[in-house]
Amino acid sequence: MAEASTEQTILLVDQDHDFLEWATKHLTAKGLRILRCDHADNAVKVVEKTVVDVVVSDIQLQPYDGLELLSRIRQVSPNTLVVLTTGFPSTGQVIEATQRGAHDVMRKESLPFELRPVVESALQIVEDRRSAEQPAADMPALDGRVKIIGVSRALQDVFKIVGRVARSDAPVLVTGESGTGKELVAKAIHEYSPRRQQELIAINCGAIPENLLESELFGHEKGSFTGAIARRAGRFEQADGGTLFLDEIGDMPLSVQVKMLRVLQDGTFSRVGSNETLSADVRIVAATNKVLSAEVAAGRFREDLYYRLNVVEVRLPPLRERAEDIPLLAEFFLQRITRKNGMARIRLSAEAIAALQVHRWPGNVRELENTIARACALASSTVLLPADIPLAAAPGQERGPLKQALDRLLDAVPIGENSVQWVASELAARALERHAGDLKEAAGMLGIGAADLRKLLAESRDSSLEAASGR
Numbered sequence: 528m529a530e531a532s533t534e535q536t537i538l539l540v541d542q543d544h545d546f547l548e549w550a551t552k553h554l555t556a557k558g559l560r561i562l563r564c565d566h567a568d569n570a571v572k573v574v575e576k577t578v579v580d581v582v583v584s585d586i587q588l589q590p591y592d593g594l595e596l597l598s599r600i601r602q603v604s605p606n607t608l609v610v611l612t613t614g615f616p617s618t619g620q621v622i623e624a625t626q627r628g629a630h631d632v633m634r635k636e637s638l639p640f641e642l643r644p645v646v647e648s649a650l651q652i653v654e655d656r657r658s659a660e661q662p663a664a665d666m667p668a669l670d671g672r673v674k675i676i677g678v679s680r681a682l683q684d685v686f687k688i689v690g691r692v693a694r695s696d697a698p699v700l701v702t703g704e705s706g707t708g709k710e711l712v713a714k715a716i717h718e719y720s721p722r723r724q725q726e727l728i729a730i731n732c733g734a735i736p737e738n739l740l741e742s743e744l745f746g747h748e749k750g751s752f753t754g755a756i757a758r759r760a761g762r763f764e765q766a767d768g769g770t771l772f773l774d775e776i777g778d779m780p781l782s783v784q785v786k787m788l789r790v791l792q793d794g795t796f797s798r799v800g801s802n803e804t805l806s807a808d809v810r811i812v813a814a815t816n817k818v819l820s821a822e823v824a825a826g827r828f829r830e831d832l833y834y835r836l837n838v839v840e841v842r843l844p845p846l847r848e849r850a851e852d853i854p855l856l857a858e859f860f861l862q863r864i865t866r867k868n869g870m871a872r873i874r875l876s877a878e879a880i881a882a883l884q885v886h887r888w889p890g891n892v893r894e895l896e897n898t899i900a901r902a903c904a905l906a907s908s909t910v911l912l913p914a915d916i917p918l919a920a921a922p923g924q925e926r927g928p929l930k931q932a933l934d935r936l937l938d939a940v941p942i943g944e945n946s947v948q949w950v951a952s953e954l955a956a957r958a959l960e961r962h963a964g965d966l967k968e969a970a971g972m973l974g975i976g977a978a979d980l981r982k983l984l985a986e987s988r989d990s991s992l993e994a995a996s997g998r
Contacts, residue, residue: 534560535650536577540570540584540596541612546635550583553639554646567596574604580653581630581646586613586620594624601628608649612638615855618675621683622719625690632687634678673715675708676856679849685712685841692839693719698791700776700836701814703843705971706893709814710774712841716812717770725769728762733778733977734966741783742799751800763796767807776836777817777828778978784829791835811836846888846895853884856892860899873903875911882913890971948986955983 535558539550547563554561562577564570567588573579582600586593597609608630613620621632630649633641675682692699693716701709710729717727735743742752746761762771773779779787790796795806813836822828846853857875865873875883888894902916954973959980962968970980 534558535580535653536560536562537646537650538562538564538570538573538579538582538584540564540567540582540588540593542566542585542588546585550638550642554643559650567591567593570596571599571603574600574607579604579607581649582607582609583642583646584609584611585635586611586616594620594627597624597627597629606653608653610645610649615678616683618673618677618686618715621686622690622693622715625687626694626719632683634683637680673711673718675711675715676859677849677852678855679844679852681844681849682852685843686715688839688841689715689719692716692841694721696810697838698811698813698836699839699841700819701812701841701843702819703814703816704845704891705816706891707843707845708892709816709843710772712843713770713772713774713812713814717772717810720770720810722769722810726766727770727772728766729772729774730762731774731967731977732783733775734981736981737780737782740780741786744783745786745796746798748798748800751798755800758798761796761798763790763807763809764805766809768809770810770812773811773813775815775977776813777815777819777822778976779828781827781829784832788829788832788835791832846891850884853895854880856895857883857899860896861903864900864903868903870903871909873906873909873911876913878913879911879916882916882918886918893971952983952986955980959984 537554537559539547539561540563541547541550542565544565547565551561551563562573562579564573567590570582570584574582582596584593584596588596593611593613597611600607600609609628610631610633611620611624611629612633612635614635616624616632616634624632630652631645633645675686677683689712699713699716701712703709713729714727717723730743732740738752742755742759742761744761744763746759746764747755749755749758786796790807790809791811794808795804797804819828819833819837823830823833846856854875857880861873861875865871883895883898890897898917902911905917906915955969958969958972959966962972966977966980970977973980
């Protein structure tokens with residue numbers, strides 16, 4: 528039986544005695560008792576004998592780590608809040624710690640600035656709910672396969688939301704600019720959920736023509752339209768019991784949005800060409816780089832569907848807002864690319880890292896990966912300098928060569944009827960060719976959405992057919 532105290536009590540757990548000394552002095556305040564130990568088992572014994580309000584523990588402990596200590600403390604004293612600290616918390620550590628009930632996970636280098644406010648906030652929560660007991664279920668340890676690189680506070684906050692929401696079946700809307708890693712977040716939500724033994728099915732709503740998207744989602748019967756030579760199950764049926772990831776949900780046509788709303792409301796749907804009502808137990812995770820509230824205001828997205836999808840929003844910050852993650856990401860891509868291609872070890876100079884950190888990265892993590900890949904392909908030594916890294920021009924400068932090319936074009940050839948449409952369509956076709964038919968990558972190269980690119984390609988085909996019929 529734990530011994531109660533009129534004071535609020537903090538327990539510091541760390542193998543580093545210098546840290547224990549520093550944290551004690553840093554947190555000392557009137558009415559606050561601070562206990563310390565350097566061993567996980569001893570920490571559990573303290574919590575068993577004393578009412579401890581907040582535990583601040585390193586993850587690296589003996590004879591078991593801080594995640595296991597967290598679980599044992601939650602079993603012994605459910606109302607004790609646990610703050611975990613570590614040098615560089617991994618994606619899995621943050622998500623799993625959140626699932627097990629951690630109040631916060633902090634990087635040690637941020638503690639001089641953030642430890643006191645976090646602890647004070649935790650103590651206030653304990654004070655506010657002193658009379659209530661809220662035991663939390665112990666979550667199983669997971670060996671997640673998803674690896675999202677980053678130690679920034681903004682990304683750590685994303686991990687914590689993933690850890691909380693993964694346990695439920697609530698629809699999740701992942702928002703953020705193109706290239707920020709929205710699909711990785713969807714995979715993490717699935718792999719840390721009770722549905723992880725079933726499939727995660729992904730579909731890009733912007734890469735499939737409108738007349739085929741409904742069939743892709745809900746399936747079709749034989750003969751329901753030209754080319755439907757057999758019955759086909761849709762993605763909802765395939766994802767039954769698992770998770771369906773709807774990428775680029777903002778590009779979903781209004782006609783399909785109506786049927787999507789029905790599925791979210793009652794879990795039922797029908798295959799194209801069938802009156803049979805089917806049902807599927809599917810968890811929905813959607814993603815978009817558009818501002819859906821603006822799309823609703825413009826009449827391009829249903830308001831009722833927006834609120835059904837946006838039960839929990841996970842916003843991924845752009846890379847320019849988390850510059851401290853850039854060295855880790857760059858090193859990760861360097862190792863992966865050189866290992867995959869059997870290349871010699873390449874490293875980034877300090878000057879190259881600094882150049883990467885001040886770049887704006889309009890293409891976000893995807894642009895950084897492509898930049899590192901190009902640098903490796905063109906590397907003339909094992910150390911990359913700023914001159915070896917092909918960074919895009921600053922905003923306003925990148926269109927200089929394009930303007931010069933357009934000037935030469937206008938001087939060289941007469942511009943007649945439909946020339947503008949032809950140039951746009953030709954750009955679309957060549958971008959698609961350069962990316963081996965990958966619609967999403969080609970659209971990214973042109974800075975437009977996949978749906979807009981598909982429209983340009985369709986106009987190009989229509990113009991070609993019209994020209995051929997005219998001959």
